[in-house]
Amino acid sequence: KAIGIDAGGTLTKVAYLDEHNELVLTTFPSNDLLAVKNWIINHPDIEDIGVTGGRTEQLLDVIKTMKSIHYIVEFEATLKGVRFLLHKEGYLFERSMITNIGTGTSIHYMEDNTHVRVGGTGVGGGTLIGLSALTTGITDYNEIRNLASMGNRESIDLLVKDIYQGMDTPIDGHLTASNFGKVGITESVKHPTEDIIATVQGLVGEVITTLSIQYAEEKNAQHIVYIGSTLSNNDHLARVIANYTRTKKHTPIFINDHGFSGAVGALLNI
Ligand code: ATP
Ligand code: MG
Missing domain, CATH: 3.30.420.40 (ATPase, nucleotide binding domain)
Incomplete structure (x- = not known):
């Protein structure tokens, strides 16, 4: 065997x-x-x-x-x-991006039978665990994953529409203007652990998606296939990534056994 x-x-x-x-x-x-x-x-x-x-x-x-x-x-x-x-x-894609979210993140462009690594970022699954641990003391991956799905990012992330109050926004108002950006400009309150972890996960997902989309546009690829164990049983992260990818007019693909x-x-x- x-x-x-x-x-x-x-x-x-x-x-x-x-x-x-x-x-x-x-x-x-x-x-x-x-x-x-x-x-x-x-x-x-x-x-x-x-x-x-x-x-x-x-x-x-x-x-x-x-x-x-x-x-x-x-x-x-x-x-x-x-x-x-x-x-x-x-x-069957003629051309697509492959984003591997492991401990760190690697981004590849695949065309027919060829492929090339176009870039990556140190923001990945290790960041999700590390930042969650430092901000909340929770180090267990399954606990982090669970809490993220119960959290709310509204009182921590600053959205474009939060800045452009009462005005038309120059870009989609639901995009994040500043991850964690609300904390520094509103009165300090104690944020629930699950909200902090959900926001960490939002940051990780959005950085990875934003970078993947930039490469996708450079390479003229519509589909972005997201893989890596960081996505395993993590619907919250997959949702962050899928929504952000769609908002930016690309097509997210998730496959079984991707890890x-x-x-x-x-x-x-x-
Ligand atoms: P790299 O490819 O960067 O060398 P890797 O291959 O080990 O790293 P993956 O296995 O794809 O990376 O993903 C690792 C990430 O998956 C972790 O950082 C964590 O966020 C998440 N993860 C999923 N399941 C577990 C688990 N049981 N224990 C720890 N982390 C897990
Ligand atoms: Mg790996």
Whole structure:
């Protein structure tokens, strides 16, 4: 049997096909690569391992003597995996942007069978956790995700229409004029934890979307495919991104198993 492993900054993703050719996916924290090793030991039928991701070297330190290893560069693996997952769901784009929201964010342009990394930002899933932890003391990802979905950004973010009171706005009034911008210009009140986290998530989602759209316009691509585990079970973030992308006249695409693009690509590379 063959498996693909994407050892990322935060999470290590594993993908393989079962006897019915269905994808099986599993995740480990990247700070516990011994757990990956033990998992492999408990699956003695594994013969080939495709590896990718920024923590590949650390992973290989733990597993290299075990099986036949096939390495593929992270961006190649991610795009290979995305192509496979898009195809599986019947999507076919001549040109599109691929935005991978991992610990950090990488943005790619994909055209037919080619792709290029056009840019990125340090604002990503790590920022969501880090800023949430610093502002609220909450460090658990699932708790952050839950609280974000219950929060309200209204009393913290400053919208364009909040500035242009009683006037026509020069751009869509519902766009954010300043993330967290209301705090400094209104009397200080204690904001509920869920509101702070929802606003952090809004900031992260909007920075990533704004940058993705700029590249999409430069490349004349209508569709932006958003992937990465930061979006997993995080409807609030997906909604921020989808709404902002649509407001700016582009089409957001979300696909199943998107967090495992790199692992699927590493598997396909064997
Ligand atoms: P990179 O690609 O930047 O090296 P990565 O591959 O580890 O990082 P992903 O696995 O795509 O990145 O996403 C990591 C992010 O997903 C985290 O920063 C966090 O916001 C979110 N996340 C989702 N599930 C979890 C989890 N169980 N534990 C921690 N973070 C999680
Ligand atoms: Mg990654």
